[in-house]
Amino acid sequence: MKYFIKRLFIFLSIPIVILTVVFIAVPETPRSEKSLLFSKLDKDYLLRNTSAPRLILMGGSNLSFGIDSSMLEQELGITPINTAIQATIGTYYIMDTILDNVQTGDILVMSIEYSQYFGRHAYGGEELLRTVMDVDRSTINKLRPNQWLNLIVYFPKYSISKIKPTEYILKENIEIGIYERESFNQYGDAVVHWGHNHSDFPPYDRIEGRFNHKFIKDLLIFEQQVEGLDATLYITFPGLQETTFQIMEDQIRKVESELIKNGFNLLGTPDRYMITELLMYNTPYHLNREGVVYRTGLLIEDLQAAGIIPGESE
Amino acid sequence: MLFNSLDFAIFLPLVFALYWFVFGRSRKAQNSILLIASYVFYGWWDWRFLGLILFSTVVDYLVGIGLGREENLSHRKLILLVSVLVNLGFLGYFKYFNFFLGNFVRAFSLFGQELSISSLDIVLPVGISFYTFQTLSYSIDVYRKKINPTQDFLTYAAYVSFFPQLVAGPIERASRLIPQFNRERVFGYSKSVDGLKQILWGLFTKIVIADNCSIIVNRIFNPSESYSGSTLIVGGIFFAFQIYGDFSGYSNIAIGVAKLFGFDLMKNFAFPYFSRDIAEFWRRWHISLTSWFRDYLYVPLGGSREGIWKTIQNTFIIFLVSGFWHGANWTFILWGLINALFFIPLLVLGRNRNNLGVVAEGRILPSLKELIGMGLTFSLIVMGWIFFRAENLSHLTLILKQIFSPSLFAVPYFFGRLNAFYTLVGVVFFILIEWFGRESEFAIQTLGSKWKTSYRWLFYYGLIYVILIFTGSGQKFIYFQF
Numbered sequence: 001m002k003y004f005i006k007r008l009f010i011f012l013s014i015p016i017v018i019l020t021v022v023f024i025a026v027p028e029t030p031r032s033e034k035s036l037l038f039s040k041l042d043k044d045y046l047l048r049n050t051s052a053p054r055l056i057l058m059g060g061s062n063l064s065f066g067i068d069s070s071m072l073e074q075e076l077g078i079t080p081i082n083t084a085i086q087a088t089i090g091t092y093y094i095m096d097t098i099l100d101n102v103q104t105g106d107i108l109v110m111s112i113e114y115s116q117y118f119g120r121h122a123y124g125g126e127e128l129l130r131t132v133m134d135v136d137r138s139t140i141n142k143l144r145p146n147q148w149l150n151l152i153v154y155f156p157k158y159s160i161s162k163i164k165p166t167e168y169i170l171k172e173n174i175e176i177g178i179y180e181r182e183s184f185n186q187y188g189d190a191v192v193h194w195g196h197n198h199s200d201f202p203p204y205d206r207i208e209g210r211f212n213h214k215f216i217k218d219l220l221i222f223e224q225q226v227e228g229l230d231a232t233l234y235i236t237f238p239g240l241q242e243t244t245f246q247i248m249e250d251q252i253r254k255v256e257s258e259l260i261k262n263g264f265n266l267l268g269t270p271d272r273y274m275i276t277e278l279l280m281y282n283t284p285y286h287l288n289r290e291g292v293v294y295r296t297g298l299l300i301e302d303l304q305a306a307g308i309i310p311g312e313s314e
Numbered sequence: 315m316l317f318n319s320l321d322f323a324i325f326l327p328l329v330f331a332l333y334w335f336v337f338g339r340s341r342k343a344q345n346s347i348l349l350i351a352s353y354v355f356y357g358w359w360d361w362r363f364l365g366l367i368l369f370s371t372v373v374d375y376l377v378g379i380g381l382g383r384e385e386n387l388s389h390r391k392l393i394l395l396v397s398v399l400v401n402l403g404f405l406g407y408f409k410y411f412n413f414f415l416g417n418f419v420r421a422f423s424l425f426g427q428e429l430s431i432s433s434l435d436i437v438l439p440v441g442i443s444f445y446t447f448q449t450l451s452y453s454i455d456v457y458r459k460k461i462n463p464t465q466d467f468l469t470y471a472a473y474v475s476f477f478p479q480l481v482a483g484p485i486e487r488a489s490r491l492i493p494q495f496n497r498e499r500v501f502g503y504s505k506s507v508d509g510l511k512q513i514l515w516g517l518f519t520k521i522v523i524a525d526n527c528s529i530i531v532n533r534i535f536n537p538s539e540s541y542s543g544s545t546l547i548v549g550g551i552f553f554a555f556q557i558y559g560d561f562s563g564y565s566n567i568a569i570g571v572a573k574l575f576g577f578d579l580m581k582n583f584a585f586p587y588f589s590r591d592i593a594e595f596w597r598r599w600h601i602s603l604t605s606w607f608r609d610y611l612y613v614p615l616g617g618s619r620e621g622i623w624k625t626i627q628n629t630f631i632i633f634l635v636s637g638f639w640h641g642a643n644w645t646f647i648l649w650g651l652i653n654a655l656f657f658i659p660l661l662v663l664g665r666n667r668n669n670l671g672v673v674a675e676g677r678i679l680p681s682l683k684e685l686i687g688m689g690l691t692f693s694l695i696v697m698g699w700i701f702f703r704a705e706n707l708s709h710l711t712l713i714l715k716q717i718f719s720p721s722l723f724a725v726p727y728f729f730g731r732l733n734a735f736y737t738l739v740g741v742v743f744f745i746l747i748e749w750f751g752r753e754s755e756f757a758i759q760t761l762g763s764k765w766k767t768s769y770r771w772l773f774y775y776g777l778i779y780v781i782l783i784f785t786g787s788g789q790k791f792i793y794f795q796f
Contacts, residue, residue: 001334001501008510015775153320153785160782200539202532 019159026159028134029167036064036085036190037127038181040135043188044101046081053105055080055308057188058094059112060087062238065286069187071296076308078107082188087113087285089131090124090150091215095222096142099229106231107308109267109299111238113285114248117216117255119209123150129158193281194289203244204284207251216258223264235259236267236302239295241284245274267302315358317567318521318785325355330574334501341498345472348575352477356440363439366404371474373400374449378463378470381456390457397453401446408438413642441481443639447606449474452488454610461489469495478571482564484582484602491577499576508759509573511774515758516566518777521784523744524559526737527552537709543722546713550696553703555741558587561600566756585752587745588673590687592656592694593666603639607632622662629661630654640702645710649701656694672753740780 032038047056055078057063063084072080083098091112102108115121123144129151132140143151161167177183183192219235226233237256245252252270259266279291287295315321329351337343357364377397384390422428452473455461464470473492479485534541534549541549565582572579582602589595596604612632618625630651637650660666673688674680680688700717704710716722728734751757762770 001503004501004503004506011771011774014771015778156782157785160779164783200536202536 019156022162023133023155023159026162029162029164031167032130032134032161034180034182035130036179036181036183037089037131037135039085039184039188040131042181042184043081043083043085044136046188047083047098047101050079050081052103053078053107054103055303056098056102056106056108057082057084058098058108058110059084059091059238060089060116060285061085061190061283062087062113062240062285063111064184064188064190065193065281065283066239066292066295067189067299068292068296069185069189071293072300072303073187075300076303078308080187082184084111084188086127087116087121088125088127090128090147091116091122092144092147092218093124093128093131093139093142095218096144097139099222099225102226102229102231104230106229108226108231108233109236109303110233111236113238114240114252114255115207117258118207118211118251120146120150120212121207121209122212122215123147125150126154126157129154133158189292193286194292196281196288198278198280198288199282201280201282201284203241203247206248211251211254211258213258216262219264220262232265234265234267234303234306236299237270237273238285239273239275239279239287239291240270241280242274242276244284245270265306267306268298272298272302315355317564317571318517321358325351326571326574333575338501341496342468344499345468345495348477349468349472349475352472352475352480355477356475356480359440360437366439366442367445367475368471370401370404370446370449371471373397374453374474375464375467375470377453378456379465381453382463394453394457397450401450405442405446408442410642444483444485445474445480447485447603448488451485451606451610452492455488461492464488464492464496466496476572476577478568478575478577479579482561482568483600484565484568484580485606486579486602490580494577501576505573505576509570511758512566512570512573512756514570514774514777514781515756516563516568516570517781518563519559519566519744520563521781522559522740524556524563525784526733526740527556527559530734530737531556531703535703535705535709535713537705537712540712540716541727542724543717543719544724544726546700546717547696547722548726548728550700550703552737552741553699554587554692554696555744557699557702558583559744569756581755585672585748585757587692587695588688588749588752589691590669590673590684591660591665591691592653593660594669595691595695596653596657597670603636607636611635625661626658629658633657644707645701645704648707648710649698652698652701656698675753 047054055072055076057067057069057080061084063082064086067080067082067084069080069082072078083094091110094112098108112122123146128143128147132143177192178190178196180192183190185191223233240252256270273295275287275291275295279287279294281288281291315325329347332347332351333344337347353364353367356367374397377393380393381390384393452461452470456463464473469492472495473486473488476486476491531549531553533539534545535553562583569579569582580602582600584598584601586595586598589598612628615628615631616624617628633650633654634647635650637646637648637653640646640649657666660668669687673684700713701710704713747761748757751759751761754760762773765773
């Protein structure tokens, strides 16, 4: 037994040491530098350098791939900043890092994927690790213990990706341009795919995990923090493919009822943002150009209904 | 708890340490820790189903005791019936209730009677098809007096719920596994190293082969899309490797984990894609299930003892039941039927036991005849898998229409070409390793045994490297749904 444990220890120590060194010391790869995660730097720049009041859009790719901010600006007369990148970064990170840049009079509109309300999804995944390690190490101290717990599983994969030859010599993603730092316009909207046609894709399954009540409590705390900065938080619903909507309908209803119960400022209803197949792009949350226009139109109506009308916000 | 998850990566060493270091001196304590660990492992999915497994355990334990005490045949039959009704009742309710209800309603509508009965929202407990068969086999073996009933509830409960094979097999027999629980366990270095190698190979086949193939397969067999016949055939081929990598991967991990605790589980796969005919394939694929059906269904029905027609009838029955075991869907039943149709000609011609040994034994390459045999058999298997993979009958009809159309000769469509290329390279590597390891218990068991330790370790590190590259998606094992 001792011999077995000793040999196993030696066998495992070698890769663990190598991966730890790689994890800490090897910088981001040329391929990862081009990824959409790095658009965070540009979006942060917008947040720091655009004068208040702003319409700050927060969420995952349902927003980055689902909004035309120029329409918002035109209709509402307020400068939008679309800070959304990808859902797997996790809403906790999005909330905790945005607070530093909220200014008096800002209007925050949060539209997060329904999965964020369930299980441990809001704590983030692989993309969060890449964001805090590669994109912005200064935010690493913002991570909560629960987020670290989620990230541990990705440590080996993250380290391995840095010693993966294709990270240095080949591009794996055939949809070049869609998921890159350069895919976003001056507001932070992903726009490259606007010229592309709808592609067929399967719907998502039901969301794994139970409803995360702790997340709702933390969302309430976030709302108070935003209000403490003389800004306002609204929560709206992501544009979601009709088929997926039907598959997870009871879970969506749960989200809606919990948000209503806790008194959040809501914009619209989930049903309003249920999107027909032809307006989708390549996932149940990504919209094509027509879909983006349609969804942005709905959001404008909901914001106007909430009292944000041209001229009033300035 | 998934084998390919962080939870399990923490759970396994913890249970291993408790089992050998804390409770290593007492067999009873070791069985207790295995039982607790198994319930934690199972309850990790949904603790509510623990009641089900416990109930099934208690019933079959008492049935065993009852059968041990009763000599009257009609009473013994009644006692056995309790076990059959409870186990098949669970299976019938959780797995087949909505299927029968739906077909019942449809059958009435054919005669103009519209019934308004809505299906029930039933969640299928993970692994129910596996552990119910395991408990059932115990009761039947006690009834047949092949084994003595165990008096030790702890041992019996640990046997039913033994976590390495609880949710997706191999479906163990009491005659093999219970004596191992009753034996003192001694830690074996080579057995444990063997177990680790088997776990490593299982993770590789699951994470690298199966999960990557699934990306291509899910796209091609997406019911809302329509691909050419040739593309669907390509999808069928990738699905063949997905389901094999997935299920044999699970079995290898299960067997490897069991070895770490000093247990030997039965072999579940014996390089089935190197089979030279369909009969050989069915001796090498999901061995624990096929042998279960042979022993508890085919043989009691008369097997091959009552003439060729009866043999053909019995063969059809076990293939259909085997198909139905996989799920409440007509596509699985048709999959069983088509395999029976492939198998029957060999049976009629008396050639179903032609290929009993390992292909090209002692040689590096197969003969031309063997190669052709393997190619033809694999083609039939892929055809069968297409039935298996279809979502429902209308989807299957669409697929078959496309396959039997001129589009069969079109250039197959590959999306994500680079990823498809990597997957193909992985599959070719996998086939090669399996080929060179086909005379062992699992592919890499003896691979590199004559190499220097450093080279052998480099090979294992290579496998770990590739596994880690693809880790993270945490895909479930296909056979959990059965």
